[in-house]
Amino acid sequence: MIPLGLRLTMQGGREAAVRLVLLVVAVGLGTGLLLVTVSGINAINTLNNASAWLWTGSNREPPDPAAAGIAPLWWHVGGDMFRGQTIVRVDVAPTGPSSPVPPGIPHDPGPGQYYASPALASLLRSTPADELAIRYPGHLTGTIGDTALQGPNSLVIIVGRSPAQLARTPATVRVTAIATAWPSGFEARNPNGLPNAPPVLPLQASGIDFILSVVALAILTPVLIFIATATRLSAARREQRFAALQLVGATRRQVSLLAAVESMAAAIGGVAVGFGLFYLLRVPLSAIPFTGQPFFPAQMSLSVPDVLAAVLGIPVAAAVVARLALRRVQISPLGVARRVTPGPPKAWRLVPLLAGVAELGFFVVRGRPAAVSGQIQAFFPGILLVVIGLIIAGPWLTMTGARFLARRARRPGALIAARRLADDPRAAFRAVSGLVLALFVTTVAVSVLTTDNAKLLRPYNDSAAANVLSDPLVGMGEGPSNLPAPSATDLARVRGIRGVTSVLEVHADAGLSIHGFGASAGLASCAQLAKVRGLGRCPAGAAVVGFPIPLSQVPIKTLANATWPAESVPAHRLNSLGISAVDVATNGSQQATEQARTILDGTNPYPVPQAPQTLGEWIASADALSNAYQQLTDVVILTSLAIAGCTLAAGVAGGLADRKRPFSMLRLTGARLAMLRRVVVLESAVPLIAVAIVAIGTGFAASALYASSEMQHSLVPPGAGYYLITTAGIVASLAVIAATFPMLRRITGPEVARND
Amino acid sequence: MTILQTKGLVKSFGQTPALRGATMAVSRGEILAVMGPSGSGKSTLLHCLAGILVPDDGEVWFDGQRLDNLSDDRRSELRRDRFGFVFQTGQLVPELTAEENVALPLLLGGARRAPAIAEARKWFGRLGLDGLEQRRSGELSGGQAQRVALARGLVTSPQVLFADEPTGSLDSVSGEIVMNLLAAAVREHGTTVVLVTHDARTAAYADREIIVRDGTISTLTGVEA
Numbered sequence: 008m009i010p011l012g013l014r015l016t017m018q019g020g021r022e023a024a025v026r027l028v029l030l031v032v033a034v035g036l037g038t039g040l041l042l043v044t045v046s047g048i049n050a051i052n053t054l055n056n057a058s059a060w061l062w063t064g065s066n067r068e069p070p071d072p073a074a075a076g077i078a079p080l081w082w083h084v085g086g087d088m089f090r091g092q093t094i095v096r097v098d099v100a101p102t103g104p105s106s107p108v109p110p111g112i113p114h115d116p117g118p119g120q121y122y123a124s125p126a127l128a129s130l131l132r133s134t135p136a137d138e139l140a141i142r143y144p145g146h147l148t149g150t151i152g153d154t155a156l157q158g159p160n161s162l163v164i165i166v167g168r169s170p171a172q173l174a175r176t177p178a179t180v181r182v183t184a185i186a187t188a189w190p191s192g193f194e195a196r197n198p199n200g201l202p203n204a205p206p207v208l209p210l211q212a213s214g215i216d217f218i219l220s221v222v223a224l225a226i227l228t229p230v231l232i233f234i235a236t237a238t239r240l241s242a243a244r245r246e247q248r249f250a251a252l253q254l255v256g257a258t259r260r261q262v263s264l265l266a267a268v269e270s271m272a273a274a275i276g277g278v279a280v281g282f283g284l285f286y287l288l289r290v291p292l293s294a295i296p297f298t299g300q301p302f303f304p305a306q307m308s309l310s311v312p313d314v315l316a317a318v319l320g321i322p323v324a325a326a327v328v329a330r331l332a333l334r335r336v337q338i339s340p341l342g343v344a345r346r347v348t349p350g351p352p353k354a355w356r357l358v359p360l361l362a363g364v365a366e367l368g369f370f371v372v373r374g375r376p377a378a379v380s381g382q383i384q385a386f387f388p389g390i391l392l393v394v395i396g397l398i399i400a401g402p403w404l405t406m407t408g409a410r411f412l413a414r415r416a417r418r419p420g421a422l423i424a425a426r427r428l429a430d431d432p433r434a435a436f437r438a439v440s441g442l443v444l445a446l447f448v449t450t451v452a453v454s455v456l457t458t459d460n461a462k463l464l465r466p467y468n469d470s471a472a473a474n475v476l477s478d479p480l481v482g483m484g485e486g487p488s489n490l491p492a493p494s495a496t497d498l499a500r501v502r503g504i505r506g507v508t509s510v511l512e513v514h515a516d517a518g519l520s521i522h523g524f525g526a527s528a529g530l531a532s533c534a535q536l537a538k539v540r541g542l543g544r545c546p547a548g549a550a551v552v553g554f555p556i557p558l559s560q561v562p563i564k565t566l567a568n569a570t571w572p573a574e575s576v577p578a579h580r581l582n583s584l585g586i587s588a589v590d591v592a593t594n595g596s597q598q599a600t601e602q603a604r605t606i607l608d609g610t611n612p613y614p615v616p617q618a619p620q621t622l623g624e625w626i627a628s629a630d631a632l633s634n635a636y637q638q639l640t641d642v643v644i645l646t647s648l649a650i651a652g653c654t655l656a657a658g659v660a661g662g663l664a665d666r667k668r669p670f671s672m673l674r675l676t677g678a679r680l681a682m683l684r685r686v687v688v689l690e691s692a693v694p695l696i697a698v699a700i701v702a703i704g705t706g707f708a709a710s711a712l713y714a715s716s717e718m719q720h721s722l723v724p725p726g727a728g729y730y731l732i733t734t735a736g737i738v739a740s741l742a743v744i745a746a747t748f749p750m751l752r753r754i755t756g757p758e759v760a761r762n763d
Numbered sequence: 764m765t766i767l768q769t770k771g772l773v774k775s776f777g778q779t780p781a782l783r784g785a786t787m788a789v790s791r792g793e794i795l796a797v798m799g800p801s802g803s804g805k806s807t808l809l810h811c812l813a814g815i816l817v818p819d820d821g822e823v824w825f826d827g828q829r830l831d832n833l834s835d836d837r838r839s840e841l842r843r844d845r846f847g848f849v850f851q852t853g854q855l856v857p858e859l860t861a862e863e864n865v866a867l868p869l870l871l872g873g874a875r876r877a878p879a880i881a882e883a884r885k886w887f888g889r890l891g892l893d894g895l896e897q898r899r900s901g902e903l904s905g906g907q908a909q910r911v912a913l914a915r916g917l918v919t920s921p922q923v924l925f926a927d928e929p930t931g932s933l934d935s936v937s938g939e940i941v942m943n944l945l946a947a948a949v950r951e952h953g954t955t956v957v958l959v960t961h962d963a964r965t966a967a968y969a970d971r972e973i974i975v976r977d978g979t980i981s982t983l984t985g986v987e988a
Contacts, residue, residue: 008871014859014863256839257843258835
């Protein structure tokens with residue numbers, strides 16, 4: 008029976024071949040996307056684990072100098088930056104041959120040696136030394152292996168120091184083991200209470216899972232609709248064939264087995280295509296910085312259970328679906344009879360859609376849950392309900408649109424289309440459902456991102472303040488209180504430096520009261536401030552003003568126009584205050600910024616957690632995740648639109664194939680081809696437009712509710728790009744429908760009368 | 764000797780009655796023509812006799828065994844092993860070649876492919892189908908398709924062949940060829956035939972005729988009941 012089933016599947020003529028190919032493509036797309044999603048989650052876990060070692064010495068990985076037989080390792084984690092990219096710097100000093108060794112290197116570097124990640128090593132080679140290399144004492148002795156890196160672009164350096172050097176460095180601890188897992192709670196201090204937070208944080212697994220879940224939903228739903236549409240292709244012919252088989256004695260079980268073999272054959276082919284797609288796309292996909300930076304291709308891996316679940320689960324699911332599909336129809340040896348003639352869709356179909364919108368609205372009134380997991384539980388069901396609600400409501404909306412069309416129809420083409428739509432609105436909606444969902448996804452994604460962008464600082468990245476390099480010298484509150492001033496002469500030699508402002512630190516016990524600031528205020532010289540554009544101004548006649556420390560505590564959009572409060576501080580008191588921060592105005596060139604950063608790095612007697620950073624870099628890092636989401640959204644929109652186009656093509660072509668007899672009869676009785684074309688276009692355009700209006704409206708409503716509760720912001724209307732995508736999607740779908748016109752001409756020709 | 768018999772068959776489709784107490788019998792080896800106007804219930808009678816439809820009331824007996832209360836699978840087995848069918852249109856499986864269509868009942872019965880195909884090929888020569896073994900149904904003329912269907916109906920050497928308007932979609936010449944071959948083949952094998960037709964020329968191949976009118980068998984001609 009199985010060979011017979013395979014034979015029926017493989018040699019069923021052109022229609023069956025098209026159906027098989029479409030099914031394989033649809034299942035392949037679904038499998039491929041599923042594998043990409045699963046491997047993406049795996050990659051995030053691998054990526055997080057790969058950088059867990061940076062949390063060595065934190066409160067959750069307490070150092071244990073007393074561990075028997077292990078020589079402690081002096082350990083200090085700091086941060087740095089180059090051209091907007093964060094560099095993780097770890098200074099280590101082994102106290103003996105048994106000292107622990109960080110992952111990715113063969114042994115601890117000695118004083119004057121350092122290991123760098125391949126990306127940083129490449130930068131060190133290609134960049135002038137005064138912009139980067141001289142920040143690190145010693146020379147490159149090797150590269151850090153991939154197992155210790157989050158991704159191929161990771162910039163990490165492990166610098167060897169002497170125990171004596173690190174023993175004097177604040178925030179240094181002695182450890183006897185390297186951390187192998189992220190701390191379960193966020194701990195930014197070491198057991199001595201000093202800062203110990205590497206500048207690389209774990210990706211929030213629950214948040215990423217939520218995003219990937221939404222992505223999977225947004226892409227897999229159109230794929231499932233595509234699979235369902237492809238499954239129904241030439242369904243009438245298949246069911247007639249099953250009837251013929253029953254006539255000559257095939258039992259129901261045999262017919263079910265044949266149907267299952269057909270579905271499983273397509274599913275197995277689809278799974279193979281899916282794995283092929285996954286391994287083909289893995290490398291280019293891993294290069295897309297969905298999470299802010301690219302993955303190593305190897306990180307996007309699949310576990311054995313993942314592979315087994317796909318290889319076994321998908322064909323079995325296909326067989327079960329085939330079995331269920333056969334239960335919908337009563338096949339007797341005389342032919343196929345629908346068990347139940349479906350009645351017209353009822354208005355209750357709107358209930359799930361309205362319930363989804365109401366669920367999202369509930370959290371506008373009640374407020375969003377505080378925890379990320381709570382937000383997922385709050386918003387995901389609502390969005391899911393809206394998506395499902397659109398699919399459920401689609402046939403009712405189609406029927407409503409069809410009845411409207413029938414009342415207005417003046418020409419036979421419109422009348423035929425309207426009657427058919429009203430007769431079977433489910434089938435008509437099925438063809439356009441993928442496109443409708445794609446429009447919903449596009450509307451939600453674009454409007455939410457537009458709103459998110461409106462909240463961000465990106466528009467201020469062009470201001471003069473964005474080019475100010477700010478160095479909070481002892482920004483974490485510990486260390487020497489009086490640092491030597493940065494070498495003004497060194498900075499003056501750098502081309503592109505426009506001015507330097509030293510911010511003097513005012514301690515709470517200094518007996519000075521600074522207006523308008525809390526305890527972390529400083530003092531700035533008006534003479535210096537006048538040379539630094541973008542950092543505000545002094546009131547007329549003032550010599551010294553109160554100034555924020557750190558600079559990022561003031562919204563950048565208010566910085567440029569700020570007038571700082573004048574302070575009256577005696578000159579002798581000014582001389583007694585230490586420098587807390589240095590703000591260097593540059594012309595924005597990379598060369599000037601990096602040279603200045605290198606000089607500022609050198610003014611610190613030890614590596615600090617917070618590197619000198621321009622305000623533009625600060626803005627960019629704050630926007631990095633949003634940029635990643637933007638890329639992800641673009642991929643989702645393009646993918647779902649493409650899949651929806653395939654669904655539409657398959658649906659329209661399948662509908663034509665099933666009705667070639669009535670259509671050919673219409674032509675025989677004198678109907679012009681143009682009239683049939685009008686019927687075909689109207690049959691797709693009416694449900695498309697009727698449901699698209701609701702989908703787009705619901706998309707805006709869902710986005711507004713989400714923005715209001717989750718983003719605490721009113722919805723910002725999307726720009727021209729959205730309308731361009733929407734219009735292009737609808738025009739492309741009409742083009743897809745028009746692409747079936749040659750088929751319409753062919754299948755309604757006189758030769759169709761031939762009895763097969 | 765009676766091989767097929769009905770007693771008071773009643774069958775309705777929704778509110779529309781098709782059979783209203785039809786009683787008849789068919790002798791072994793006999794060719795029986797069931798005639799009647801369109802909508803009289805003759806096809807429904809054939810479908811009940813063949814176990815395709817289950818009557819709402821009444822009994823169907825085949826070879827001493829009550830047929831109408833058998834399970835669906837058991838009736839499928841009967842159709843596969845002991846009955847053959849030829850309908851107005853070939854009811855061929857379009858994905859299969861002509862010889863595979865003929866071999867299909869054997870394959871469904873568990874026969875291996877090679878012997879099943881070999882058995883099927885024997886019928887091609889007898890029915891004037893030489894050279895058409897590898898053709899699909901779409902590549903056959905109406906008469907050729909009906910002869911392939913006839914071969915499929917006879918390949919299992921059935922005890923009863925049910926033919927529902929076997930020449931209904933054919934021209935007179937093709938119809939005559941099909942009926943000549945059918946009659947010759949069944950007489951050679953002693954197969955019983957229940958032949959539904961409204962065409963007197965087709966009915967002329969039968970040993971006996973019954974007429975179905977308004978769901979009852981109103982006229983019997985020929986021999987015993």
